[in-house]
Amino acid sequence: MLSETVDHSHALAIQHFGMDEARRLARVGEANVAEMLAFLAERGIACEWEPTGRLMVALTDGHVEECHRNLAIAQELGITGWRYLSADEVRAEVHSPLYRGALAVSRGGICNPARLTDGLRAEAVRQGVRVYERSVVRAIEEEGRQLRVRSAAGGSLVAGHVVLATSAYTHHLLPRVLRRFIPLYDYIMVSEPLSAAQWQAIGWQKRQGITDGRTFFNYYRPTADGRVLWGTSEAAYHGPNRVDPACDHSPGHYASLEAGWKRHFPDAADLRWEYRWGGAICSTTRLTPFFGRAFENRLSYGLGFTGHGLGSTRIAGRILAHMALNRPGDVLSLPLVTQPPFPYPPEPLRGWAVNAVTRALRQVDEGRPPNLMLRALDRLGIGFVGWARGFTAETQRRGGRRGPARHSGAVSRRARRPGV
Ligand SMILES: Cc1cc2nc3c(=O)[nH]c(=O)nc-3n(C[C@H](O)[C@H](O)[C@H](O)COP(=O)(O)OP(=O)(O)OC[C@H]3O[C@@H](n4cnc5c(N)ncnc54)[C@H](O)[C@@H]3O)c2cc1C
Numbered sequence: 001m002l003s004e005t006v007d008h009s010h011a012l013a014i015q016h017f018g019m020d021e022a023r024r025l026a027r028v029g030e031a032n033v034a035e036m037l038a039f040l041a042e043r044g045i046a047c048e049w050e051p052t053g054r055l056m057v058a059l060t061d062g063h064v065e066e067c068h069r070n071l072a073i074a075q076e077l078g079i080t081g082w083r084y085l086s087a088d089e090v091r092a093e094v095h096s097p098l099y100r101g102a103l104a105v106s107r108g109g110i111c112n113p114a115r116l117t118d119g120l121r122a123e124a125v126r127q128g129v130r131v132y133e134r135s136v137v138r139a140i141e142e143e144g145r146q147l148r149v150r151s152a153a154g155g156s157l158v159a160g161h162v163v164l165a166t167s168a169y170t171h172h173l174l175p176r177v178l179r180r181f182i183p184l185y186d187y188i189m190v191s192e193p194l195s196a197a198q199w200q201a202i203g204w205q206k207r208q209g210i211t212d213g214r215t216f217f218n219y220y221r222p223t224a225d226g227r228v229l230w231g232t233s234e235a236a237y238h239g240p241n242r243v244d245p246a247c248d249h250s251p252g253h254y255a256s257l258e259a260g261w262k263r264h265f266p267d268a269a270d271l272r273w274e275y276r277w278g279g280a281i282c283s284t285t286r287l288t289p290f291f292g293r294a295f296e297n298r299l300s301y302g303l304g305f306t307g308h309g310l311g312s313t314r315i316a317g318r319i320l321a322h323m324a325l326n327r328p329g330d331v332l333s334l335p336l337v338t339q340p341p342f343p344y345p346p347e348p349l350r351g352w353a354v355n356a357v358t359r360a361l362r363q364v365d366e367g368r369p370p371n372l373m374l375r376a377l378d379r380l381g382i383g384f385v386g387w388a389r390g391f392t393a394e395t396q397r398r399g400g401r402r403g404p405a406r407h408s409g410a411v412s413r414r415a416r417r418p419g420v
Pocket residue numbers: 001002003135136137138165166167168169170172173185186187188231277278279280281303305306307308309310311313
């Protein structure tokens with residue numbers, strides 16, 4: 001799902017960076033998607049792109065209120081193309097008995113990220129870029145005024161500037177960056193191709209990408225070959241900061257995904273799931289990417305795209321190009337470039353904190369009020385719960401930031417308010 005938001009939501013952008021910067025980020029995000037699509041069309045990169053827009057569905061009355069609040073925020077930021085759908089309207093489009101309303105966003109859509117990556121790689125090669133795949137980098141070392149990059153197979157190359165784009169794996173090469181992020185695993189399933197009767201039971205003719213209003217929400221979309229991709233943002237932290245193939249599968253997540261599907265779509269409960277997997281994403285305490293330099297400015301890095309990297313890695317690419325070439329540019333003054341996110345504690349406190357916040361957010365999704373810890377974090381500005389309800393209204397009145405301008409988000413791909 002390709003989204004135009006650079007921050008996890010416009011409300012979070014206001015909370016983190018203030019109203020003016022949130023307006024600017026909204027413009028940057030819209031331009032980014034438009035430029036990306038123009039580029040793909042110009043270079044003939046086919047990636048099963050469908051301009052479907054997206055739906056953010058409400059599963060509780062609280063989510064319905066949030067939809068209205070988010071619509072008001074979008075209007076305040078000058079964003080067009082957002083519309084509230086009543087329960088009847090959204091159920092007429094996608095037939096889930098759980099839906100109580102929705103926000104329909106006209107921009108964005110769905111594409112096949114593997115085809116996108118292959119297409120971009122092929123275009124880079126056409127431009128003369130040499131690509132070394134299956135070549136694990138083990139070390140980066142200073143060599144005079146340059147850097148030597150050493151691979152596991154014994155190969156190496158020397159460069160005047162290195163850009164590290166290793167996302168949730170970055171601590172393997174640059175351990176000091178770990179204080180600013182945690183590696184998490186997101187899990188998804190893809191179904192068998194649906195029969196005509198199964199599609200009829202679900203509707204979904206406009207094929208929008210869908211998320212819901214919970215902290216740990218489901219995200220789902222149809223695929224070009226007639227399947228359903230069904231995922232959960234209940235991302236897992238495999239401590240201490242593990243990112244390895246042993247984390248690629250989680251039977252517990254798959255079981256709850258299957259149960260969740262049956263709750264959402266009882267008329268298509270018999271759908272069989274042919275593929276299941278997980279992947280590493282990289283999260284910061286404010287759920288936005290961050291950037292930095294090492295080796296006396298000879299290395300630049302950018303990471304922390306959580307579950308939004310399809311669009312936001314493109315903006316990051318521009319930022320990193322400016323950093324690597326040492327050229328000024330508007331994007332370098334974005335606060336997500338100039339201000340690092342609030343750090344995470346080191347282990348063993350990190351694992352404890354992540355688990356405690358996960359448990360607390362799960363309770364919020366079950367309909368309970370935020371506990372003392374979440375409220376305390378929110379007061380510190382590392383908020384997980386106050387971002388839409390009450391908080392944004394208060395923030396809007398103040399014209400932006402709250403508290404000591406610290407940030408939210410730790411374990412969910414999007415810090416959101418209560419769910420089912
Ligand atoms: C299940 C799942 C669903 C998602 N859904 C969406 C979605 O719908 N929309 C969206 O926008 N985003 C989504 N995301 C998030 C998106 O995939 C990421 O934000 C994006 O891939 C980040 O891009 P990246 O290039 O920074 O990192 P990655 O895609 O993680 O790439 C990092 C690369 O670095 C390589 N690498 C790491 N260490 C080394 C080393 N030492 N030597 C050599 N190579 C190395 C890795 O092999 C990898 O290829 C999803 C992620 C997952 C896991």
